[in-house]
Amino acid sequence: MSMTSTGVDWPGEVYEPNFDYFARSINITPVVSQPGQPSYAARGIFNTGEVYVPAMDGSLICTNQTIVDILVSEFPILPMQRDLIDIPDTTIAGGSFELASVSGDNGGGEITLTLKRRDMTALVAQWLDATDYSVGSPVFDQPELTVG
Amino acid sequence: MNALLPQITPDVNSYGMIIRDTYLARLKALPIFTASVQKWATTRFFIKQHVEFPFVGVYLLDENWLYETNWNAGAPHYVHMLRLGYSVVVVNNDPEASEHNLDQAHWAIMHLFDQPLWQQIAMPPPFDPILIEGVTRGSRSHWFGNAGLNNDLPVAELRMDQTFTYRSDWPPTIKDGFLSMDVTAALSWPYDPGAGDSVEFDFEIPQD
Numbered sequence: 001m002s003m004t005s006t007g008v009d010w011p012g013e014v015y016e017p018n019f020d021y022f023a024r025s026i027n028i029t030p031v032v033s034q035p036g037q038p039s040y041a042a043r044g045i046f047n048t049g050e051v052y053v054p055a056m057d058g059s060l061i062c063t064n065q066t067i068v069d070i071l072v073s074e075f076p077i078l079p080m081q082r083d084l085i086d087i088p089d090t091t092i093a094g095g096s097f098e099l100a101s102v103s104g105d106n107g108g109g110e111i112t113l114t115l116k117r118r119d120m121t122a123l124v125a126q127w128l129d130a131t132d133y134s135v136g137s138p139v140f141d142q143p144e145l146t147v148g
Numbered sequence: 149m150n151a152l153l154p155q156i157t158p159d160v161n162s163y164g165m166i167i168r169d170t171y172l173a174r175l176k177a178l179p180i181f182t183a184s185v186q187k188w189a190t191t192r193f194f195i196k197q198h199v200e201f202p203f204v205g206v207y208l209l210d211e212n213w214l215y216e217t218n219w220n221a222g223a224p225h226y227v228h229m230l231r232l233g234y235s236v237v238v239v240n241n242d243p244e245a246s247e248h249n250l251d252q253a254h255w256a257i258m259h260l261f262d263q264p265l266w267q268q269i270a271m272p273p274p275f276d277p278i279l280i281e282g283v284t285r286g287s288r289s290h291w292f293g294n295a296g297l298n299n300d301l302p303v304a305e306l307r308m309d310q311t312f313t314y315r316s317d318w319p320p321t322i323k324d325g326f327l328s329m330d331v332t333a334a335l336s337w338p339y340d341p342g343a344g345d346s347v348e349f350d351f352e353i354p355q356d
Contacts, residue, residue: 052195053294056235056307057207059192063301098241100297116302121186121201121239125252126179 010108011073019043019071024094026068026087033080042075044068044113046087046094066097066115073109078102085115157271163278164211164230167312170269171232171260172206180256196237198301204253205235209309216315224318229284229311236306246304247290253306254288279314286310328352 008014022045029039046068053061068085072078079085079099087094097115105111156166172190175181187200196203209231216225236253240246260266261283269278288308293299332339334346 053299061196063299065298066300
């Protein structure tokens with residue numbers, strides 16, 4: 001039995017009341033979906049939770065999976081990957097994000113936006129002239145004999 | 149300029165661990181890392197936190213050794229292949245920029261070979277320097293998050309490894325060595341030291 005065969009108006013009877021209760025304000029800057037257009041206000045249900053990124057030698061990076069659910073009916077033009085989304089802080093922290101992925105419709109008029117935080121911590125590359133630095137043999141600390 | 153390392157010498161630690169720690173110090177001396185790296189690690193013990201980037205890990209990934217000559221004759225001699233791993237993690241929403249940044253890190257590490265004495269590691273007396281015979285292979289790859297790519301922190305990781313080749317010899321430690329032999333030959337029997345008919349020989353046994 002499919003969802004639509006139940007006769008339930010999912011967007012109207014289920015999602016919109018839930019969005020009225022749970023959604024928070026978001027601002028979308030449509031740099032890809034509507035290039036040159038200003039940012040606009042919308043709403044979405046925000047959720048974030050712990051997720052791990054595997055790294056070299058089985059090490060792990062702790063981060064989050066952060067999503068915003070939106071109602072398709074509230075967007076004449078849907079956001080697209082790499083649009084910018086700002087979520088103002090409320091009692092719950094928001095943040096500045098870039099849209100990483102737009103899911104398909106869940107069959108009830110809701111789609112999920114997967115977000116990446118807008119952040120940058122880069123290395124500063126420099127021309128390596130061997131006269132400027134030395135990485136020869138390291139200096140080793142010498143043990144001290146203490147007679148007590 | 150070199151980092152000060154804790155005492156680590158080949159009487160109590162392996163050549164492989166000394167090479168790993170030396171390369172940790174050498175990477176710390178590279179200008180690309182000195183100013184910006186927030187966290188260094190040598191093991192995967194701690195989960196990396198979001199405030200720790202850029203991050204650099206220098207890992208002893210694995211080490212294999214093979215017999216150099218006849219495995220069933222003489223003292224053991226091994227050729228070691230020590231694989232060191234370098235994990236460099238940066239954060240950037242622009243994957244093209246972060247990939248270039250990781251490539252710069254990779255190239256800076258390769259530039260360690262510019263140093264004339266890169267293959268030597270001095271040891272405090274009485275130990276001989278540790279000599280790296282060569283770096284016989286290497287690899288690198290760039291990674292951009294977990295399998296689902298749904299991590300909100302836009303991390304990018306350089307995974308680079310180099311295989312260092314060196315040798316170890318394991319001659320026996322002999323504490324009751326056959327160093328010399330004194331022989332007295334005499335005509336009289338039973339032997340009479342006062343008879344004056346004896347000849348003494350001192351033999352020094354070559355140890356080489």
